[in-house]
Amino acid sequence: MRLLVTGAEGQVGQALLALPVAGAAKGLGRAELDITDRGAIERAIADFAPTVVINAAAYTAVDAAESDEAGAFAVNAAGAGLLAAAAAEAGAGFVHISTDYVFDGRLSRPYVESDATGPLNAYGRSKRAGELAVLDAHPRASVVRTSWVYAATGRNFVRTMVALARTRERVQVVTDQRGAPTYAGDLAVALLGLAQASARDEDPRVLHLAGSGAASWFEVAAAIFETLRARGLKAPVLEGVSAAAWPSPVQRPQNSMLDCRLASETYGLALPDWRDALRRCLQEILDDKKPMPGLL
Numbered sequence: 001m002r003l004l005v006t007g008a009e010g011q012v013g014q015a016l017l018a019l020p021v022a023g024a025a026k027g028l029g030r031a032e033l034d035i036t037d038r039g040a041i042e043r044a045i046a047d048f049a050p051t052v053v054i055n056a057a058a059y060t061a062v063d064a065a066e067s068d069e070a071g072a073f074a075v076n077a078a079g080a081g082l083l084a085a086a087a088a089e090a091g092a093g094f095v096h097i098s099t100d101y102v103f104d105g106r107l108s109r110p111y112v113e114s115d116a117t118g119p120l121n122a123y124g125r126s127k128r129a130g131e132l133a134v135l136d137a138h139p140r141a142s143v144v145r146t147s148w149v150y151a152a153t154g155r156n157f158v159r160t161m162v163a164l165a166r167t168r169e170r171v172q173v174v175t176d177q178r179g180a181p182t183y184a185g186d187l188a189v190a191l192l193g194l195a196q197a198s199a200r201d202e203d204p205r206v207l208h209l210a211g212s213g214a215a216s217w218f219e220v221a222a223a224i225f226e227t228l229r230a231r232g233l234k235a236p237v238l239e240g241v242s243a244a245a246w247p248s249p250v251q252r253p254q255n256s257m258l259d260c261r262l263a264s265e266t267y268g269l270a271l272p273d274w275r276d277a278l279r280r281c282l283q284e285i286l287d288d289k290k291p292m293p294g295l296l
């Protein structure tokens with residue numbers, strides 16, 4: 001396999017490039033390949049001649065997208081479509097990452113791939129448009145929806161909680177949004193598995209892949225603080241708050257749970273339990289003493 005990864009400096013891009021690949025892998029960050037630039041895409045594909053492209057590049061600033069919907073669409077819809085078309089033209093496979101935010105979160109069970117979409121915000125609309133653009137441009141593309149991604153690097157909820165624990169006495173976290181935290185390292189393993197599986201015509205084009213189990217943000221924060229305390233570190237008092245009471249310009253789905261059985265039944269791909277994954281990521285953060293980000 002010759003694997004080309006876009007968005008190589010993001011959480012999932014970095015996790016993919018940290019894995020051993022049978023063959024060759026190349027990662028291109030935004031500075032080397034802007035996926036809105038058709039000419040740059042064509043040059044990158046001609047230079048490396050990938051057999052598979054994984055698109056980990058995206059406009060992921062959910063709040064900023066609300067006032068910059070065109071910017072989000074340029075990357076998440078048009079850019080993703082350009083990349084998929086170029087991969088198809090070159091005869092390369094294509095794996096694209098999408099999100100639980102394509103759903104409105106009003107169902108009371110985990111979402112299956114065939115459920116109606118209905119994004120609540122601009123980011124979600126741009127990602128749904130990207131799914132359609134990719135599926136239209138590449139006949140064998142796989143679109144993988146995931147949720148609540150975090151890693152030991154980057155801007156994410158887990159690192160924010162670890163940073164807040166150092167400075168705050170009390171932290172408020174939302175209790176009434178449920179989903180599955182997904183460790184970028186585990187997602188990357190599954191994405192690579194999917195990239196290696198030669199897609200047959202009858203295989204599903206859209207798959208859900210998220211950490212196993214479900215939690216509220218409050219429960220995730222509680223698990224983080226419990227681990228910090230078990231290591232003798234300071235942790236704040238955790239207070240629950242409803243999403244409605246949380247100041248945000250953006251509506252988010254209440255139910256972000258994705259039913260991941262199709263990926264397991266079709267490819268044998270399933271991600272570990274979210275608590276186990278969280279422990280591994282926290283160990284990486286705390287043992288490596290990764291520099292903490294500014295607060296989200």
Ligand SMILES: NC(=O)c1ccc[n+]([C@@H]2O[C@H](COP(=O)([O-])OP(=O)(O)OC[C@H]3O[C@@H](n4cnc5c(N)ncnc54)[C@H](OP(=O)(O)O)[C@@H]3O)[C@@H](O)[C@H]2O)c1
Nearest residue numbers: 007009010011012030034035057058060097099146148149
């Ligand atoms: N994070 C989550 O909670 C979450 C949840 C569900 C699904 N997803 C999806 O998972 C995928 C990976 O997300 P992630 O968490 O790894 O996000 P991330 O850490 O924000 O990484 C995305 C990367 O894409 C880059 N990028 C932005 N615009 C680009 C462009 N025009 N051309 C090339 N690269 C560009 C970003 O660079 P800059 O930093 O320079 O902008 C960043 O390095 C995305 O498709 C995202 O929508 C994420």
